[in-house]
Amino acid sequence: MKTKAVRLYGKQDLRIEEFDLPPISNDEILAKVVTDSLCMSSYKAANQAADHKRVPDNIADSPIIIGHEFAGEIMEVGASWTHRFKPGQKFSIQPAIYYEEGPVGVLSAPGYSYQYIGGDATYVIIPKDVLVQDCLLVYEGPGFYPASLAEPLSCVIGAMHANYHTKAGSYVHDMEIVEGGKMAILAGVGPMGLAAINYALRREDRKPSLLVVTDIDQERLDRAASLYTVEFAASRGIDLRYVNTLFMDNAVEGLRKIADGEGFNDVFVFAPVPQVIEQGDAILGFDGCLNFFAGPSKADFSAKMNFYNVHYAYTHVVGTSGGNTYDMKEALEIMTKGLDPAGLVTHIGGLNVVPEATLDLPNIPGGKKLIYPHVEMPLTAISDFKEKGKINPVYAGLAEICDRHNGLWNVEAETYLLANFEGLNN
Incomplete structure (x- = not known):
């Protein structure tokens, strides 16, 4: 073979x-x-x-x-x-x-x-x-x-399972996010942040009552809000807020005010930026847990943390890297149920683009780049299908299908691509 x-x-x-x-x-x-x-x-x-x-x-x-x-x-x-x-x-x-x-x-x-x-x-x-x-x-x-995409989804599933909380007088860690608690996802509208939002909104076993998602890129915040709407969150019993901290005079005070001044039970940091980590630490409530999800590339990466609160306010910090097999199985199961x-x-391409795209990945905007190894296709943003469709009917077909699915990639588009990809280069 x-x-x-x-x-x-x-x-x-x-x-x-x-x-x-x-x-x-x-x-x-x-x-x-x-x-x-x-x-x-x-x-x-x-x-x-x-x-x-x-x-x-x-x-x-x-x-x-x-x-x-x-x-x-x-x-x-x-x-x-x-x-x-x-x-x-x-x-x-x-x-x-x-x-x-x-x-x-x-x-x-x-x-x-x-x-x-x-x-x-x-x-x-x-x-x-x-x-x-x-x-x-x-x-x-x-x-x-x-x-x-089950593997990246399993990473955020594992992160939420890894958070923990405690009870006074007990040394037993109560694993998981707080049911009905207050959650913040900082720098949260990149690909993995979107996965975390999607999972948090669709969980059946436990969910927060308040979910605050922050970033400093309004365009990405608006896209996230169009995909995972405040209205849908409300139907799930979740008060979802998208917040651009760039427009806040004092982000820590502003975020704590959204949490009624009490701080957050669970905070997830999705960017390896010291200021974001320190912001996450500062908005933790009593017995709050900070999950540093983003993986830094430098071995000496560090940020400040308030150890007074570690001692007196029982705040915790955890880090997770990937999900385990149980998290993968949960990801596959929740997707079969509709997630x-x-x-x-945001992008689709063939095997031919993998070397260049992989080495340039930090510089390519958007979310996940999905590769179809049996296809020869330039790395193409889904938003560009319509323009390319003016010349190539295969792109026009993909654009029409994705438009019917809120501009998103979908099973119908995948099936169409796999059946018609030879026409991409005509």
């Missing part, structure tokens, strides 16, 4: 190559990748290469396939796994796997660590490492792109 994939050979050395996959063993599965979502973590891996904790040292001779937010279809199942999986099933991957080797555990992940599996490929071999750790997850919902992560997606 031949595959075409984007492989990492060294720092900023990404190459699109076609090569043969070996026959699968009894403990492996052959799969077709239908979609992959580009992630800043891939940008970091491409720039750090072998210095990255999940990337092997020998990639110059044994390159790895990049991409870890992917979904597709099972093609062939090794004999040891026919009791669990079958050809034709749709799947998602929990990429963050761990296995013990000697006295120190090994961090490993598709998209960082393997020669024959990664999201930016047409066909892959799912290895035993993934299977034995229950990280190949069957997806039964509509389309493929939601399953591709659509399409609001995260």
Whole structure:
């Protein structure tokens, strides 16, 4: 079986190559990748290469396939796994796997660590490492792109599960956000912030009574408000406020006033900016929990924190990096029940754009860049489909479909693209 994939050979050395996959063993599965979502973590891996904790040292001779937010279809199942999986099933991957080797555990992940599996490929071999750790997850919902976005959604699910609170006189941590509490999502209208808003509004088990989302980019705030409306939040019993802190004389005082002067139970910081972290700390209420979600790239990154409040006001700080398998399963389940992560997606492209787009990811505006590995297509903003449609009827068809879905990517558009992509270059 031949595959075409984007492989990492060294720092900023990404190459699109076609090569043969070996026959699968009894403990492996052959799969077709239908979609992959580009992630800043891939940008970091491409720039750090072998210095990255999940990337092997020998990639110059044994390159790895990049991409870890992917979904597709099972093609062939090794004999040891026919009791669990079958050809034709749709799947998602929990990429963050761990296995013990000697006295120190090994961090490993598709998209960082393997020669024959990664999201930016047409066909892959799912290895035993993934299977034995229950990280190949069957997806039964509509389309493929939601399953591709299950991994980023699982990250915000894990973050909310990781927050904790305490009771006076007890050392037991009460895990989770406060039911009916006050929540703030700071710098919260990037792709991951949108995922957090979507999840917070649609949870069935617990939700805040007040949700404040801040940013300093009014255009992005307006887009978030059009996707996840105040009216819908109200129907869920949530008072949702979108706030541009750039227009506040004193952001801390203004935000605390929205919370009736009491501060917030749960604060999530979605940008690695010291001032935003310190703002989050300052708006915490008694027994409040600050979750530093954004991953900094510098090992010496730091910010001030009020330790008087840590001691006397019982404030806490936690950090999460990715979701676990249970979070992934919850993401897939909630999507089959109606949560659509399409609001995260702003660009669509083919495998041909992955090297350049990955290395330039911080400079490309918008949200998630969704890749279809079997498609050759320039990286195109959904908002540009209509203009391109003046010349190419395939783009015109995509524009018409997306217009009927509030300007968002959707299963109908995905189906249309996969059936008509050969016409993109005519």
